[in-house]
Amino acid sequence: MNSTPSIRIAVAADAEMLAEFARRTFYEAFAQMNSPENMEAYMSQNFTLQKFSAQFADPGATFLIVEIEATPVAFAKLYDGEVPDCVGGFAPVEIERFYVDRQFHGMGVAQTLMQACFDRARHSGHGTVYLGVWENNHRAIAFYRKCGFDVVGSHPFQLGDETQNDLLMERRLQEPAQ
Numbered sequence: 001m002n003s004t005p006s007i008r009i010a011v012a013a014d015a016e017m018l019a020e021f022a023r024r025t026f027y028e029a030f031a032q033m034n035s036p037e038n039m040e041a042y043m044s045q046n047f048t049l050q051k052f053s054a055q056f057a058d059p060g061a062t063f064l065i066v067e068i069e070a071t072p073v074a075f076a077k078l079y080d081g082e083v084p085d086c087v088g089g090f091a092p093v094e095i096e097r098f099y100v101d102r103q104f105h106g107m108g109v110a111q112t113l114m115q116a117c118f119d120r121a122r123h124s125g126h127g128t129v130y131l132g133v134w135e136n137n138h139r140a141i142a143f144y145r146k147c148g149f150d151v152v153g154s155h156p157f158q159l160g161d162e163t164q165n166d167l168l169m170e171r172r173l174q175e176p177a178q
Contacts, residue, residue: 003069005109007116010063010075015052018063018075023047025099030159033136038160064120066100066113074100074113078120078129086153089128089172093121098131098140114147118173127174132157132166144169 010018023043031039045051055061060081066074077097095117100110121129132155133140149169157166 005066005068005073005112007064007066007112010056010065012053012056014063014065015056016049017072018065019047019049019052021072021075021101022052022097022099025101028102029099029137030134034159034162038162041160042158061096062120062124064113064116066109066116068104068109072101073104074109076113076117078117078124080124080126083130084153084155084168086168087128087130087170088152089170090174091126092128092130092170093124093126095129095131110143111147118171122173128170128172130168130170132168135165135167141167141169147171 026043026047027039055077056063058079060079062078064076064078065072075097076095076099079094079096081094083092083094098110098113098117100113117129130152131144131149133144134157135141135154149171151167152170153168154165155168157164
């Protein structure tokens with residue numbers, strides 16, 4: 001596949017595909033570092049058709065899909081909801097999910113998707129983006145730092161019966177007009 005990636009806003013009909021994609025990529029990224037029971041507990045609760053369908057009904061949620069030759073290779077979910085106190089900046093929006101198919105790591109797909117997230121955030125009037133990332137996901141943390149994110153705090157993340165620590169990272173896109 002040598003085609004240029006295209007990006008589109010997901011529609012409700014994409015819910016099942018995105019739930020499966022999220023389940024597969026989450027498992028590939030974290031199964032080796034977590035118990036099978038905790039992985040299954042988290043995935044069975046968060047990566048269901050019902051959960052994704054409900055998220056499409058939420059006006060605060062926007063899903064972006066990267067496709068190459070009509071095949072989904074990455075997606076992100078932007079969520080305009082409650083903002084943690086440690087996140088500053090003008091009109092923050094969260095990158096709640098950011099998943100890239102493993103076979104496309106290192107090929108520029110993640111950078112393309114991140115730029116689309118920044119563009120969408122700006123277009124929607126947001127001046128800051130933030131996200132949570134597991135403190136042990138060193139590859140992702142390095143990528144987010146490369147994209148201009150800084151650690152501004154942390155919060156607990158429940159994976160099955162284990163409480164883990166997510167770093168909260170923020171990138172300011174713009175300041176409000178004076």
